[in-house]
Every structure is written in structure tokens, then in C-alpha cells.
Amino acid sequence: MPGPLPEGDAAPHDGALPAGAAAGLAGRPFGVYVHVPFCASRCGYCDFNTYTATELGGGASQSAYAQTVLGEIALARRVLGGATPPVSTVFFGGGTPTLLPAADLARILDGVSEAFGLAPDAEVTTEANPESVTPAYLRELRRGGFTRISLGMQSARRHVLAVLDRRHTPGRPEAAAAEAREAGFEHVNLDLIYGAPGETADDWQASLDAVTAAGVDHVSAYSLIVEDGTRLGRQVARGELPMPDDDMLADRYLQAERTLTGAGLGWYEVSNWAAGEQARCRHNELYWRSGNWWGFGPGAHSHAGGVRWWNVRHPTAYADRLSAGESPAQARESLTAGDRHTEDVMLRLRLREGLPLADLGETGLAGAKRATADGLLDPGQHAAGRAVLTLRGRLLADAVVRELLT
Numbered sequence: 376m377p378g379p380l381p382e383g384d385a386a387p388h389d390g391a392l393p394a395g396a397a398a399g400l401a402g403r404p405f406g407v408y409v410h411v412p413f414c415a416s417r418c419g420y421c422d423f424n425t426y427t428a429t430e431l432g433g434g435a436s437q438s439a440y441a442q443t444v445l446g447e448i449a450l451a452r453r454v455l456g457g458a459t460p461p462v463s464t465v466f467f468g469g470g471t472p473t474l475l476p477a478a479d480l481a482r483i484l485d486g487v488s489e490a491f492g493l494a495p496d497a498e499v500t501t502e503a504n505p506e507s508v509t510p511a512y513l514r515e516l517r518r519g520g521f522t523r524i525s526l527g528m529q530s531a532r533r534h535v536l537a538v539l540d541r542r543h544t545p546g547r548p549e550a551a552a553a554e555a556r557e558a559g560f561e562h563v564n565l566d567l568i569y570g571a572p573g574e575t576a577d578d579w580q581a582s583l584d585a586v587t588a589a590g591v592d593h594v595s596a597y598s599l600i601v602e603d604g605t606r607l608g609r610q611v612a613r614g615e616l617p618m619p620d621d622d623m624l625a626d627r628y629l630q631a632e633r634t635l636t637g638a639g640l641g642w643y644e645v646s647n648w649a650a651g652e653q654a655r656c657r658h659n660e661l662y663w664r665s666g667n668w669w670g671f672g673p674g675a676h677s678h679a680g681g682v683r684w685w686n687v688r689h690p691t692a693y694a695d696r697l698s699a700g701e702s703p704a705q706a707r708e709s710l711t712a713g714d715r716h717t718e719d720v721m722l723r724l725r726l727r728e729g730l731p732l733a734d735l736g737e738t739g740l741a742g743a744k745r746a747t748a749d750g751l752l753d754p755g756q757h758a759a760g761r762a763v764l765t766l767r768g769r770l771l772a773d774a775v776v777r778e779l780l781t
């Protein structure tokens with residue numbers, strides 16, 4: 376199971392924000408995240424806040440979940456009191472949001488629209504497992520206002536999927552992507568994971584070739600992280616499976632960059648490639664640019680005006696709080712100027728545009744100069760006053776962040 380949430384400060388029962396937190400929200404984009412914590416089965420590498428039916432037991436009904444989330448939306452409307460602009464991005468994540476009926480997802484989206492308004496060009500994304508959607512389901516989602524779908528493919532090889540405990544068969548993600556386009560989705564993403572035990576360079580190339588052949592306009596590729604407490608973590612700890620090797624992971628990333636760039640997909644964040652500006656995931660960009668958002672659902676995190684809070688984890692506890700007329704927030708923290716600067720550097724450096732050198736202090740400027748000399752930051756961009764990662768820098772992004780912050 377996932378580790379504990381941060382302790383933070385006590386959150387008030389009515390969900391009220393500290394004085395001044397809502398000031399200035401109207402001048403920045405505002406997003407919504409909806410966490411759907413249900414999964415048909417647990418993937419061996421996953422440490423997200425998700426639950427199967429057997430893990431939940433009584434008291435946390437999928438059939439009642441949409442109505443429960445609408446209760447938190449009503450609370451958010453009271454707390455924010457019209458301080459935000461219309462919602463520019465909505466993202467349903469999980470878990471597997473598409474285990475809920477499409478009508479339930481559309482009902483939640485309607486609740487967001489009624490509470491805050493949706494921008495005319497709002498991006499509305501849902502994650503989905505390839506086996507959890509049908510052409511009819513996708514058409515209903517599209518009619519309900521969804522514009523983008525992100526399908527969890529992970530690999531094109533059966534034996535790699537087996538190591539990851541994925542249930543779909545090879546070929547199904549590409550078929551689901553085609554069905555989504557036929558249903559009218561403007562943007563389709565396929566998610567990949569590289570570095571699984573037993574995956575060869577040829578296996579990874581097969582996965583990359585499959586996503587480029589699928590004709591999607593966005594690909595996310597993440598290295599496998601072995602998390603403590605997961606089934607995969609226990610297998611690695613017992614020596615049954617090897618820990619992914621850093622050099623191998625770097626080779627896999629370079630392989631992805633070559634293939635995806637060659638197919639017309641350009642990187643815009645270290646782990647994400649898109650077929651142009653319009654194909655970028657604007658919701659994730661809101662996170663990377665330290666925007667404001669409200670996260671609905673158990674364990675969801677929110678941020679508004681320099682205040683971050685997080686909900687209780689368990690769906691039953693979440694529902695109980697709301698049915699009692701209370702906020703589901705477990706705790707919160709007010710970010711200091713130093714906290715916000717650190718997060719800003721960590722997140723914006725991962726973007727293709729990088730960040731202005733003027734945003735760095737004296738120590739950060741010295742670090743940027745060293746990183747540029749080491750080939751980790753682009754010298755032409757440095758001369759133009761920006762810190763932008765080179766390809767080698769993307770492989771060592773965490774080290775570059777440390778250079779800019781210490």
C-alpha cells in the first residue's frame with residue numbers, strides 16, 4: 376500500500392482556506408482533478424491510492440461515487456465563492472475512471488461546469504485502461520464533453536505486460552486508440568513504461584513502433600520505478616526480479632527520443648512527446664507551471680494561492696466526511712516563498728521552454744553556469760537568458776535541479 380500522506384496542519388471541517396489564499400486566483404488558469412480510486416485488479420508496480428472491490432469491502436460503493444464527488448464539488452463552490460476563472464482543464468485519473476459508467480463521468484463533469492463554468496476551449500481528459508472501454512462507451516464520453524483520452528498501454532510485449540500485471544492483450548491499446556479517434560476524440564495519448572525486468576531493447580522498440588504506428592498525437596514514456604510496498608517491490612527485494620539498471624534506463628530513454636522524434640512527436644516535458652502545441656496535455660502543464668487546481672476524491676491533492684491540501688485516503692472515510700457535511704481534507708500546508716521557488720525550478724526545468732535565468736538567485740546562476748559548461752543546459756539558451764535542458768541534461772534532470780538550488 377502507498378506510504379502515509381504528509382502530516383501538515385489541521386484542515387478546518389468546513390474546508391475554508393486561510394485568509395488571502397483566494398486573492399489572485401482569478402488571474403491564473405484554474406484546473407480540476409477528479410480521482411476515481413477503483414481498479415479491476417492491482418498492477419504489481421502501482422502504489423497509487425486505488426482499491427479493488429475485495430479491498431474495499433462494504434461502505435464504499437462505485438455506484439454512489441459520482442454523487443459523493445458532487446458533494447465535494449458543492450463544498451468547493453462554497454469555499455471558493457466565485458474567486459476562480461472558468462475551469463480550463465479537467466483530468467479524471469485513478470485508478471481506472473472508466474470502470475464507472477460513462478454517464479457518471481459526464482455527470483461529474485456537468486457538476487464542475489455548473490459550479491465553476493468551463494472555458495470555451497476547456498481540455499477534458501480521462502485516463503482509461505484499454506480493456507475498460509468500448510466504441511459505444513467512447514462515443515458516450517465524447518457526447519458528454521470529454522475531448523482527450525489517455526490509454527494505459529505500458530508495453531506491446533505480452534511477457535512484459537505479465538511482469539507488470541497488466542490485463543490487456545497486445546494490440547488492444549492501439550485498437551482502443553483508433554476507436555477513440557472514430558468516436559471524435561480530438562487528442563489521444565498512449566502511456567508507456569520502460570525498464571521492466573525481462574524487457575529487452577527489441578521489446579522496447581516494438582512498443583515504440585506500435586505507438587507511432589497507432590497514429591496518436593501524444594505519447595508519455597516513464598521509466599519503471601520500483602516502489603516499496605508494491606508486489607513488484609517485494610519481488611525485487613526477495614531477489615526474484617532485478618532492479619532496473621540506470622544505464623539501461625538511459626539507453627531506453629534515448630531510444631524513445633530517437634523513435635518518437637523521428638515520427639514527428641517532439642518532447643515538451645522530459646517524459647512527454649506531442650505532435651505540436653495543440654496536442655500537449657494542458658492539465659499537466661498547469662501542474663508543471665505551479666497553477667491552481669482543486670483535486671476531488673479520496674487522497675486527491677489541491678493547490679490554491681500557495682496553500683496545498685490533501686483529502687483522506689480511503690473511499691469510505693471520504694464519503695463519511697461528506698455525508699456528515701464536512702470537508703474531506705485531511706491536512707494542509709501553506710507554502711513559503713522558498714518552497715514555491717524550489718517547486719517552480721523543479722517543475723519548470725522539465726519543460727522544453729525551461730525557465731528564465733532571472734528567476735534564479737546568485738547561487739542558482741552559478742549552478743546554471745556549471746551545468747551549461749557540463750553540457751546539461753543549452754549554451755545558446757543560456758546566452759539568451761534561459762535555463763533549458765539538453766538531451767543529456769534530460770537524462771540527469773534531477774542533478775541539474777540540485778545545481779540550480781544549492
